[in-house]
């Protein structure tokens with residue numbers, strides 16, 4: 001029988017992860033099966049234990065369980081510990097990890113060819129996705145990292161946890177300009193955008209939207225400002241590749257599946 005992996009979340013029906021991991025397995029000659037598990041909102045830990053007891057080898061975790069996933073493991077990677085949330089469980093090692101940050105940085109620096117070293121970076125949002133990428137952005141050499149959130153105390157709490165970042169409201173960004181603006185909010189899912197002042201994004205900005213599969217108001221506004229834009233599909237593929245590497249010890253190629261998902 002193939003080794004079993006899955007994505008756990010609620011909901012999960014929309015996920016592209018099974019297609020991505022099937023392609024990784026094909027490209028690397030690995031024998032595995034990757035499915036989707038919709039866990040009850042009050043039954044994440046039981047769902048994980050059931051999957052493990054049935055021989056499951058590893059899980060990706062998505063909304064709304066990333067914090068619970070972090071609390072579940074006896075071993076926590078340094079990057080998951082920094083993030084305080086986990087998106088990858090290596091069940092046979094009882095290890096939890098977070099691959100979102102490295103996924104974002106690889107997409108920006110390798111797929112988009114945009115170096116983050118010495119850049120002035122603005123991260124919008126202070127939820128699980130934002131938390132998960134701060135460590136990797138700092139490690140990639142961002143000169144300045146500002147975290148802004150609608151609920152400002154959540155951004156302030158992150159600035160207390162991570163040395164070298166500062167917190168802001170959206171309004172207080174008026175007059176400021178950034179090289180890279182990453183939208184790690186879920187506003188785009190409801191066709192909304194964080195209310196950032198117009199100065200923030202300009203013709204030389206990379207405006208990165210973590211949401212993928214739709215043209216969000218954030219992307220539309222950034223395009224109008226003349227910025228270079230990207231959605232989060234490449235991040236999705238790259239974080240999946242890092243999870244695959246943790247599970248199988250083999251790094252899968254990502255370019256072809258990314259192009260295929262984009263319909264190229």
Ligand code: NAP
Pocket residue numbers: 063100103124125126127128129130149150151154184185186187189192193194195210211212232233235236237239
């Ligand atoms: P989360 O923990 O629920 O946090 C949601 C964040 O969005 C909070 O900062 C929230 O602000 C903000 N927000 C929601 N609606 C808003 C609005 N209308 N205006 C301004 N801010 C708003 O969610 P998450 O786990 O961080 O995920 C955020 C997004 O990232 C999701 O859409 C997810 O799909 C995406 N994501 C993509 C990838 C990828 O691989 N591409 C990976 C991870 C996540 P408040 O604190 O003020 O409520």
